[in-house]
Amino acid sequence: MDQIEIFKALSNKTRLQILGWLKEPELHFPEQPNADFENVGVCVGQIQLKSGLSQSTISEYLSILQRADLINSTRLGQWTYYKRNKEGLKKLSNIINTEL
Amino acid sequence: MDQIEIFKALSNKTRLQILGWLKEPELHFPEQPNADFENVGVCVGQIQLKSGLSQSTISEYLSILQRADLINSTRLGQWTYYKRNKEGLKKLSNIINTEL
DNA sequence: TTGGCATATCGGGAAAAGTCGATATACATT
């Protein structure tokens, strides 16, 4: 993954917030039936609701974050759940500490 | 300093390169008379030369990086020298590790 | 198999960033 795409993904208030929310889902989202935060993450609809932006915008933002390896998705039935990608975040931390 | 401005500053190939160059100036720039890399950094002209972009663009890029607290400047005579801002970079590393 | 949700993709208009050349400013030398 290109470093620049990672930083671009992070250069937006809403996307940054989403990552923060996904760090502690219990704190930011209501209980979900049949889908545990730890395993699958949070579904798009909840994230959209919390963000206040349009459905299409949030869907796009999530895919930007995913392309940057900052989150990943699981499809369950008609829902898509997103959660933090710990690997990717660690890699980012590494870049900061070794290359900049 | 706004987090978003930090990530925006990093969302550009040349600016990212500049930070990399400033991490090991001896490796990327010729010896400078009367100005030690460690103390004051590297002067704008050298950075511009290496980047291949126009003088105005590099001057602007440097100020973007500076506003993001990623580098800082020292004026010596008619030259401005820029070097890494270790504080700011540490703060960034902290953001990544605690907020995302 | 039709209808209803949840999500993704597409097309577009407005705002921001990338980049330049020209010009201004600041300092140093003559």
Added chain:
DNA sequence: AATGTATATCGACTTTTCCCGATATGCCAA
């Protein structure tokens, strides 16, 4: 004081990003 050099700022144009509404797709239930 006048000139030369280093850097900063300005104005303009092009490309990218921000968001939206509309439409498509995928999955489920009746």
